[in-house]
Amino acid sequence: MTELFREVDNCVTAPQGFRAGTVACGIKSDASSKDLAILASYVPCVTAGTFTTSGTAAAPVLLCQERLKDGRTQAIIVNSGNANCATGDPGLLNAYCMTEFVATHLHLENELVLCSSTGIIGRQLPIEKIAAGVKQIELSREQGNAFSEAIMTTDTHPKRIALEFELEGRTVRLGGCTKGAGMIYPNMATMLCYLTTDAVLEHEWMQNELRAAVADTFNMISVDGDMSTNDTCLLFANGLAGNTPLNALHPEAETFRKALRHVMEYLAIEMARDGEGATKLMTVLVRGALNKADAVKAARAITLSPIWQCALAGGDPNWGRIVAALGASGCALQADRYDIFIGDVQVTRQGIGTEYEQEQARAAMAGSEVTITIDLHLGEGQATAWGCDLTHGYIDENTLYTR
Amino acid sequence: MTELFREVDNCVTAPQGFRAGTVACGIKSDASSKDLAILASYVPCVTAGTFTTSGTAAAPVLLCQERLKDGRTQAIIVNSGNANCATGDPGLLNAYCMTEFVATHLHLENELVLCSSTGIIGRQLPIEKIAAGVKQIELSREQGNAFSEAIMTTDTHPKRIALEFELEGRTVRLGGCTKGAGMIYPNMATMLCYLTTDAVLEHEWMQNELRAAVADTFNMISVDGDMSTNDTCLLFANGLAGNTPLNALHPEAETFRKALRHVMEYLAIEMARDGEGATKLMTVLVRGALNKADAVKAARAITLSPIWQCALAGGDPNWGRIVAALGASGCALQADRYDIFIGDVQVTRQGIGTEYEQEQARAAMAGSEVTITIDLHLGEGQATAWGCDLTHGYIDENTLYTR
Numbered sequence: 001m002t003e004l005f006r007e008v009d010n011c012v013t014a015p016q017g018f019r020a021g022t023v024a025c026g027i028k029s030d031a032s033s034k035d036l037a038i039l040a041s042y043v044p045c046v047t048a049g050t051f052t053t054s055g056t057a058a059a060p061v062l063l064c065q066e067r068l069k070d071g072r073t074q075a076i077i078v079n080s081g082n083a084n085c086a087t088g089d090p091g092l093l094n095a096y097c098m099t100e101f102v103a104t105h106l107h108l109e110n111e112l113v114l115c116s117s118t119g120i121i122g123r124q125l126p127i128e129k130i131a132a133g134v135k136q137i138e139l140s141r142e143q144g145n146a147f148s149e150a151i152m153t154t155d156t157h158p159k160r161i162a163l164e165f166e167l168e169g170r171t172v173r174l175g176g177c178t179k180g181a182g183m184i185y186p187n188m189a190t191m192l193c194y195l196t197t198d199a200v201l202e203h204e205w206m207q208n209e210l211r212a213a214v215a216d217t218f219n220m221i222s223v224d225g226d227m228s229t230n231d232t233c234l235l236f237a238n239g240l241a242g243n244t245p246l247n248a249l250h251p252e253a254e255t256f257r258k259a260l261r262h263v264m265e266y267l268a269i270e271m272a273r274d275g276e277g278a279t280k281l282m283t284v285l286v287r288g289a290l291n292k293a294d295a296v297k298a299a300r301a302i303t304l305s306p307i308w309q310c311a312l313a314g315g316d317p318n319w320g321r322i323v324a325a326l327g328a329s330g331c332a333l334q335a336d337r338y339d340i341f342i343g344d345v346q347v348t349r350q351g352i353g354t355e356y357e358q359e360q361a362r363a364a365m366a367g368s369e370v371t372i373t374i375d376l377h378l379g380e381g382q383a384t385a386w387g388c389d390l391t392h393g394y395i396d397e398n399t400l401y402t403r
Numbered sequence: 404m405t406e407l408f409r410e411v412d413n414c415v416t417a418p419q420g421f422r423a424g425t426v427a428c429g430i431k432s433d434a435s436s437k438d439l440a441i442l443a444s445y446v447p448c449v450t451a452g453t454f455t456t457s458g459t460a461a462a463p464v465l466l467c468q469e470r471l472k473d474g475r476t477q478a479i480i481v482n483s484g485n486a487n488c489a490t491g492d493p494g495l496l497n498a499y500c501m502t503e504f505v506a507t508h509l510h511l512e513n514e515l516v517l518c519s520s521t522g523i524i525g526r527q528l529p530i531e532k533i534a535a536g537v538k539q540i541e542l543s544r545e546q547g548n549a550f551s552e553a554i555m556t557t558d559t560h561p562k563r564i565a566l567e568f569e570l571e572g573r574t575v576r577l578g579g580c581t582k583g584a585g586m587i588y589p590n591m592a593t594m595l596c597y598l599t600t601d602a603v604l605e606h607e608w609m610q611n612e613l614r615a616a617v618a619d620t621f622n623m624i625s626v627d628g629d630m631s632t633n634d635t636c637l638l639f640a641n642g643l644a645g646n647t648p649l650n651a652l653h654p655e656a657e658t659f660r661k662a663l664r665h666v667m668e669y670l671a672i673e674m675a676r677d678g679e680g681a682t683k684l685m686t687v688l689v690r691g692a693l694n695k696a697d698a699v700k701a702a703r704a705i706t707l708s709p710i711w712q713c714a715l716a717g718g719d720p721n722w723g724r725i726v727a728a729l730g731a732s733g734c735a736l737q738a739d740r741y742d743i744f745i746g747d748v749q750v751t752r753q754g755i756g757t758e759y760e761q762e763q764a765r766a767a768m769a770g771s772e773v774t775i776t777i778d779l780h781l782g783e784g785q786a787t788a789w790g791c792d793l794t795h796g797y798i799d800e801n802t803l804y805t806r
Contacts, residue, residue, distance in 0.1 A: 052730075053731075054727065054730030054731050055729070055730040055731075055732070055733075055734070055735075055736045055738070056726045056727065056729055056730025056736070056738055056754075057730065057738075083723065085723065085726065085727075086723060086726045086751060086754055086755060086756060087755060087756070088739060088753070088754055088755035090755075091755075120721075120723060121721075121722075121723020121724070121726050121727060122722060122723040122726065122750075122751070122756040123756065228727055228731075229726065229727050229730050306709065306793075306797075306801075307801050310797070310798055310800075310801030310802045311801065311802065313798065313802050314801075314802030316802065318523075318524075319524075319525060320486065320488065320489060320523060320524020320525040321524070323459050323488065323489045323524050323525065323632065324457065324459065324488075324524060324631055324632050326458070326459060327455075327457030327458040327459025327460065327632050328456075328457050328458075328631075329458070330458070331458070332458075333458045333459070335458070335459055335460075336491060336492075347525075348489060348525070350491070351459075351489055351491055352489060352490060352491035352493075352494075353489060353490070353525040353526065390709075390798060391798060392795050392798055394709075394713070395713055395716065395793060395794060395795055395798065397713075398709075398710050398713030398714065398717075399713045399714065399716050399717030399719065
């Protein structure tokens with residue numbers, strides 16, 4: 001991290017004016033598991049969001065998209081354990097009910113409340129449990145971390161971060177947390193991401209910045225190539241820091257952009273690292289592509305190849321599988337030009353295997369973080385994608401999920 | 404099978420005039436494994452082919468594409484254990500050498516010999532072993548089955564079939580065999596497929612028929628979404644049956660088309676069933692799509708979803724994962740219209756979960772063959788795709804392959 005930013009605690013409640021609270025209301029089968037959480041600001045927020053492009057998007061996604069039209073919200077309620085997807089009109093009604101419970105509980109305008117759900121698809125929400133749960137939730141500044149834990153499903157640990165930095169001499173903060181471990185191929189992934197800031201942001205600029213940052217971070221991770229029905233990424237800016245509104249012309253816009261990118265990249269990488277059953281984080285750098293779109297195709301193709309993910313799990317430098325995934329990616333390439341590196345070990349030069357030391361290549365695959373670098377030697381396009389290995393753990397996690 | 408066709412033995416050597424032979428020449432680490440095979444016709448054949456679309460296509464694919472330009476060949480040599488891919492100019496030279504060995508051995512024109520390779524990517528072929536091996540190969544009419552075994556890599560059993568039927572009152576035969584078990588997402592799959600017939604076929608018609616049949620069969624199977632560098636499908640027609648050349652106007656063209664489709668669909672399904680680690684064959688029928696392209700997208704998306712493949716492995720009717728894959732597929736759909744069936748059990752009606760019996764749904768998932776039917780209720784488009792489950796076996800097969 002650059003010196004511009006200091007890490008601070010409490011993730012989404014680190015910026016001033018945000019509060020959170022959680023409860024175990026019985027949606028998850030384990031009655032002691034937190035499964036309902038609220039995040040709210042004292043004042044309305046300018047809000048930007050990006051969502052799954054799935055044709056079977058869940059009810060809460062439809063609700064968020066509707067309510068984000070004027071870019072102004074104040075709170076969100078999130079449940080884990082049930083995705084409220086493939087639930088038809090009753091499901092949509094339940095989503096609206098969830099927000100109404102929060103509006104009543106916190107004395108907010110109903111239209112300013114959003115909701116998210118994550119978990120099993122195809123079951124109606126136990127709406128009475130949620131009604132009762134909301135009443136028990138007490139919000140406070142200290143519960144950002146608890147919020148990040150209540151939204152988890154198969155995650156092994158929470159993913160959260162908050163930064164503090166200066167804008168116009170004022171101290172501002174940006175916090176964030178995500179959940180997501182399987183069905184991760186964002187556009188978005190089965191991921192929920194909540195970002196909060198007390199900076200003043202112009203809505204259009206903020207929406208553009210969020211979308212661009214999602215493209216380079218959350219949309220560049222993959223666990224299994226499965227896109228979810230519930231993916232949601234929201235950025236709430238309550239403006240309590242009182243700076244001049246940030247937009248493309250603001251001289252310090254770049255500082256906020258860097259902070260946003262830092263937070264989102266951190267969260268994206270942590271999600272890839274915590275992929276279901278994952279033991280290794282894979283970073284794939286592609287450079288020399290004809291253009292950025294091609295670099296993205298190539299980098300994602302490597303992270304998405306199950307057969308390479310298995311080799312990664314075994315620490316087996318079977319780079320032929322990288323060649324196969326690269327060839328299948330559809331990116332422009334010349335078979336006698338590309339170079340491939342595993343860590344620092346060059347395994348392919350101009351499309352042909354090098355005389356590398358097998359032991360060195362194995363060593364480069366041995367750790368918990370493995371970097372693959374591909375230079376296509378065709379142009380200036382570059383991209384980075386993150387993924388993980390494919391292990392028995394993934395199978396075990398997903399073989400018997402509904403039981 | 405319809406009564407038009409009778410099954411006969413010896414697959415690719417069932418049609419008159421075809422011979423095969425095999426040898427263990429030491430390409431595979433297990434010295435007793437057959438790893439080199441030749442298939443040849445007594446007379447030149449009209450030949451059609453389809454190949455991988457990979458940007459890193461292997462040397463033998465390039466050779467075949469070059470030599471198929473005039474649609475006339477007589478023999479093919481195939482090695483397993485080494486893909487001759489990412490091997491640069493030396494690899495291409497080796498591919499040409501392989502065909503020369505065969506031409507010398509069988510007294511054929513060099514330009515009439517093709518070659519295929521399958522196995523590890525990135526290592527040069529042991530060309531001296533191949534030179535020695537070719538000399539040991541004795542061809543006969545009885546070795547079609549041996550040929551189908553020598554081309555296997557991680558396949559647990561050979562995939563082969565031959566049909567006999569009548570054309571213009573003459574008896575003709577069509578035989579075929581394939582290999583392929585992992586890295587299966589054809590366009591083609593890591594699959595090699597050889598088809599032989601003694602019927603007389605017009606080249607252009609035959610090429611079109613082959614391409615269309617590949618689209619509906621081999622290109623509709625998936626094990627892991629990985630496309631290979633070596634995929635090859637060849638159809639050799641030596642014309643010894645002496646019928647009037649088949650083309651689009653021939654009154655009995657449909658008989659041959661049906662036989663070709665039957666053989667290719669059978670081989671495709673057998674490959675999906677024998678996916679690495681697979682315990683269940685999955686058949687996905689999509690109907691009511693806006694058009695065929697959309698039906699293909701939707702059907703393939705279900706077979707390609709690792710998270711659904713895991714549920715399938717566990718016999719868990721977690722149909723929400725089908726909804727997620729369907730939504731992510733990019734096919735046109737209306738969230739309040741689609742129906743989903745697991746076997747005969749309707750689990751979704753108009754986009755909402757039905758009140759089905761969990762035990763019935765489990766029973767529909769319990770066997771070694773599971774059929775998923777999706778009706779999008781939008782149009783007339785239909786497609787069928789085949790895949791398999793994702794198990795520990797796949798992981799084990801692919802974690803340590805090069806060791």
